[in-house]
Amino acid sequence: MTTAAVALPSTVSNGLSRGWVETLQFLRDRTAVIFTFAFPAMLLLLFGTIFGDSYDDTGVSASQVYSASMIAYGILSTAFVTMGSGVALDREDGTLKRLHGTPITPTAYVMGKLILVLILSVAEAAILILVGILIFDMPVPDAAHWLTFAWLFLLSTFACTACGIAVSAIVKHARTAGAILNVPVVALQFISGVFIHPITQLPSWLITVASLFPVKWMSQGFRYVFLPDSMKQYEAASQWELGRTALVLGAWCVIGLVLCLVTFRWTEKDR
Amino acid sequence: MSDDAVEVRDVVVRYGATTAVDGVSLTVPRGRVFALLGHNGAGKTSLLQVCEGFRAASEGACRVLGLDPIRDHDELMPRLGIMLQSGGMYPWATASELLHLFASFSANPIDPGTLMDRLGLHKTAKTRYRRLSGGEQQRLSLAVALVGRPELVFLDEPTAGMDTEARHTTWQLIEELRADGVSVLLTTHLLDEAERLADDVVIMREGRVAATGTPAQLTAAAGIDHLEVRAEAGLKPEVPFKVTEATPGEYTIAGTLDAAAIASVLAWFAREGAQVTAVNTRRRTLEDVYLALTAEQLTTGKAGAGR
Numbered sequence: 001m002t003t004a005a006v007a008l009p010s011t012v013s014n015g016l017s018r019g020w021v022e023t024l025q026f027l028r029d030r031t032a033v034i035f036t037f038a039f040p041a042m043l044l045l046l047f048g049t050i051f052g053d054s055y056d057d058t059g060v061s062a063s064q065v066y067s068a069s070m071i072a073y074g075i076l077s078t079a080f081v082t083m084g085s086g087v088a089l090d091r092e093d094g095t096l097k098r099l100h101g102t103p104i105t106p107t108a109y110v111m112g113k114l115i116l117v118l119i120l121s122v123a124e125a126a127i128l129i130l131v132g133i134l135i136f137d138m139p140v141p142d143a144a145h146w147l148t149f150a151w152l153f154l155l156s157t158f159a160c161t162a163c164g165i166a167v168s169a170i171v172k173h174a175r176t177a178g179a180i181l182n183v184p185v186v187a188l189q190f191i192s193g194v195f196i197h198p199i200t201q202l203p204s205w206l207i208t209v210a211s212l213f214p215v216k217w218m219s220q221g222f223r224y225v226f227l228p229d230s231m232k233q234y235e236a237a238s239q240w241e242l243g244r245t246a247l248v249l250g251a252w253c254v255i256g257l258v259l260c261l262v263t264f265r266w267t268e269k270d271r
Numbered sequence: 272m273s274d275d276a277v278e279v280r281d282v283v284v285r286y287g288a289t290t291a292v293d294g295v296s297l298t299v300p301r302g303r304v305f306a307l308l309g310h311n312g313a314g315k316t317s318l319l320q321v322c323e324g325f326r327a328a329s330e331g332a333c334r335v336l337g338l339d340p341i342r343d344h345d346e347l348m349p350r351l352g353i354m355l356q357s358g359g360m361y362p363w364a365t366a367s368e369l370l371h372l373f374a375s376f377s378a379n380p381i382d383p384g385t386l387m388d389r390l391g392l393h394k395t396a397k398t399r400y401r402r403l404s405g406g407e408q409q410r411l412s413l414a415v416a417l418v419g420r421p422e423l424v425f426l427d428e429p430t431a432g433m434d435t436e437a438r439h440t441t442w443q444l445i446e447e448l449r450a451d452g453v454s455v456l457l458t459t460h461l462l463d464e465a466e467r468l469a470d471d472v473v474i475m476r477e478g479r480v481a482a483t484g485t486p487a488q489l490t491a492a493a494g495i496d497h498l499e500v501r502a503e504a505g506l507k508p509e510v511p512f513k514v515t516e517a518t519p520g521e522y523t524i525a526g527t528l529d530a531a532a533i534a535s536v537l538a539w540f541a542r543e544g545a546q547v548t549a550v551n552t553r554r555r556t557l558e559d560v561y562l563a564l565t566a567e568q569l570t571t572g573k574a575g576a577g578r
Contacts, residue, residue: 008349008378017375021364028363028399094358101323101353102376102419103345267325 011108018104018112023119036082036120040074041127047195048136058230062197064139067132068226069194072218074124075156076185079117083164085177086113091268092174100266110260114161121157129226138226145225148242152221155249159214162256169263192216193223198234207236214252217245274337276301276423276454277322282331284317284478291317293478294331299423299471304445304455306469308462308561314478315458316356316427322456323353323425336423349378352421354412356428362401366392366411369400370418377419386414391440405432413441417448424448426457430464442468462558472557474564481564489560498524498533501549502540510536528552 009017027033047070048063055062090096099109132138141149164181171177191206192215193199199207199216210216216236223231224240232240277299284292292314299305307315320326321333324340324347333340338347360369370387374380387393390410395403403411409432416424429445430438445468448455459465465472466486474482474489482489504519512526524536533552540547 009375014376017372021361021368021372024368025361025363094355095361096359097325098353098355098359098415100325100344101348101351101355102373103349104376105345 008103011105011111014104014108015111015115018108019115022112022116026116026120036078037124037127040070040077040124041131043073044070044128044131045135048131055231055234058228060227060231061136063136064132065197065223065227065231067128067136067138068223069197069219071125071128071222072156072192072215073185073189073194074128075121075153075160075218076189076215078120078124079157079160080164080167081178081181081185082120083113083117083161084168084171084181085174086116087165087168088171088177089174091168091265096266106264106266110165113165114158117161118157121153125153132226139228141225148221149225152218152225152245152249155246155253156214156218156221159249159252159256162253162260163214166256166259166263169265188213188215192219193235194219199236200234211236211248214249217241217248221245274301275299275334276303276336277305277456278332278334279318279322280332282318282321282328282333284314284321284326285329291478292321292328295475295478295480296331297473297480297483299454299456301454302449302452303470304449304457304468305471305473306465307456307458307473307475308460308465308557309458309475309481310460313475315475317478318475319425319427319456319458323351349419350422352416352419352424354416354424354426354429356431357408357412360400360408360411363399365397365399366403366407367396369411370414373415374418379420380418381420383414383418386418389440389444390414391437406434406437409433410437410441413444417444421453423454423456426455428458428460430459430461438464462556462561466557474561476564482560486557490557496526496528497553498528498536499549499551499553500524500536500540500547502545502547506540506543506545508536508539510539512536 044066047066051062051066053062054060055065087096096109129138133140167181168177171180188210189195191202191210192213193210194215196202199210202210207216220235220240221242223235224242232238235241275298277297279295279297282292282295283290295314295318297305307318309315317326321328322335322340324335324344327341335347336350340347364372367383367387370383374383384393384396387396390413392407392410392414395407398407400408400411409430413426413429416426426445430441433441442464445455445457449470457468469486472482472484472486472489473480500522501520502522504516506516506522508514508522508524510524512524512528512532515523515525517523526532528536537547537550
C-alpha cells in the first residue's frame with residue numbers, strides 16, 4: 001500500500017466534509033437544537049411582551065427595539081457559546097486528537113466549525129427577525145439596509161467564532177464551558193444596549209467599557225438595519241456610527257484570529 | 272537516515288513527578304508486525320503517543336518513517352494510520368458517515384463500503400456511533416486507521432472489547448496488512464494475540480523494556496521446556512535434568528531441552544528396556560514468559576515496599 005502520486009484533498013474540501021458531518025451531528029441532537037434556537041427567541045418574546053411601550057415621538061415600540069438588538073444575542077449564543085463549548089468538548093473527548101492523527105490542517109478543522117456556526121447563526125437570525133416582523137410588527141428593511149445587515153452579520157459571526165475558539169483554550173472541562181462562556185455573554189448584553197436600551201441610561205464609564213467589546217456595535221448595527229432613522233437619537237453618540245462599527249468588529253476579528261492561533265491546542269495539556 | 276518504520280532511542284515520558292516511560296529503545300523494521308506487551312500502566316500508550324506525535328518525549332529521540340513525528344507532522348500523517356483506544360467520534364453521526372469523512376481526508380482511500388464489509392460492519396452502516404456496541408466502535412476505529420492506505424499503522428489495543436469472531440477477522444486483516452508490506456506497531460495485553468501476530472515482541476514493565484525478541488526467541492530463551500514420557504511406574508531416570516513423577520508412570524523432565532538432550536533422555540528409557548507408551552514435548556508459551564516477568568515485578572515491588 002504505497003501512497004499513490006495523487007495530491008491530498010485540499011483544506012477547503014476537508015473543511016467542507018467536516019462542516020457537513022458537524023451539521024448533521026448538531027441537527028440530530030434535538031436537545032441541543034431546541035435549546036440553542038429556542039432560548040434567544042423565548043427571551044425576545046418575554047421582553048417584547050413585558051416592555052411593550054413606545055419610544056417618544058418615533059412610534060417605535062420597545063418590542064421592535066428588542067427584536068433588532070436580540071439578533072446580536074442570537075449570534076453571540078450560536079457563534080461564541082456553541083463554538084467555545086464545542087471546541088472545548090472536541091478537545092476533551094479526543095475528537096481533536098483523532099483529527100490531529102490525520103492529514104487535515106487546523107484551518108480545515110476550524111472551517112468545519114465555521115460552516116456549522118454560519119448555518120446556525122443564519123437560522124437563529126431568521127427566527128428572531130421573523131418573530132420581530134410577525135409578532136411585533138417590526139418593519140421590513142429595504143435593500144440597502146439588507147446589504148448592511150449582510151456585512152454586519154458576517155463580521156459579527158466571524159469575530160464571535162474566533163473569540164469562542166480562543167476562549168475554549170482556557171476552559172478546563174467541557175462540563176463547565178457553558179457556565180464560563182455565558183458570563184461574558186450575559187454581562188456584555190446588560191451593558192451593550194441589548195437588554196437595557198437606551199444605552200444612555202448607563203453611567204458613561206460603563207458605556208466606554210462596553211464600547212471596547214463587539215456586542216455594543218453589533219446591537220447598534222442591527223438597530224440601524226431594522227429601526228427608523230429617527231431612533232439614532234437613543235444611541236450613545238446619537239449617531240449610527242456604521243464606519244466605527246465596521247472598524248471595531250474588524251479589529252475583533254483580527255484579535256480573535258490571533259488569539260486562536262496563539263492558544264490553539266490539539267490536546268488537553270495533561271492527559 | 273535509517274530505513275526502519277519506527278526508531279525509538281532512550282525515550283523518557285514524564286507526567287509531572289510520574290515517569291511513565293523510562294528510557295525505552297526499540298526498532299520496528301519495515302513490513303513487520305511489532306507488539307508492545309505489558310500490564311495497564313506499563314507505559315505502552317505513552318510510548319505510542321510519542322511515536323504518533325501527540326506528545327513530545329521528555330528525553331530521547333523518535334523517528335517515524337525517517338521523520339520527526341512532531342516537526343514533520345504534516346508530511347508524516349498522510350502515511351500513517353492511527354487507531355486510538357477510544358473517543359473522538361461524533362456520537363450522532365452514522366458509522367458510514369464517519370468512515371466516509373475520514374476517507375475524504377486521504378489522497379487515495381480504500382472504498383469505505385468495501386472496508387466496512389471486510390470488517391463485518393455493513394449491517395451497522397446506518398447506525399449512529401452512540402448506538403454501536405463496544406466491539407463495533409472498535410472495528411470502526413480500526414477502519415478509520417486503515418482507510419487512507421497507510422504505510423505504517425499504530426494500533427492501541429486493537430481487539431479490546433471485540434468478540435472472538437471479530438478478533439479473528441481483525442487478526443486476519445493485520446496479517447494481510449503485513450503481506451501488503453505495511454508496518455504495524457500494536458499494543459496488547461493479550462498474549463495469544465502477540466504470539467499469533469507479532470514478528471517481534473517487546474514486553475514492557477514499569478516503563479522499561481523487560482524482554483525483547485521474536486515470540487520463538489522469548490519462549491525458547493529461559494529453557495523451562497517440558498518433556499513428558501509415559502512408561503511403567505517407579506523408574507529412576509539418570510539424566511542431568513529435573514525429573515518428576517507426578518502420577519505413577521507419568522514422568523516430566525524439565526530443562527533446556529534441545530534435540531540432543533531429548534535424544535539422550537529417550538536413550539536412557541530405551542537402555543532400561545522401558546515400555547514407553549507416549550512421548551510429548553511442551554514448549555514454554557509467551558504466557559509463561561510474561562507471567563515469570565510479572566511475578567518478578569510483584570516480588571521486587573514487595574521488596575521495595577518493605578525497605
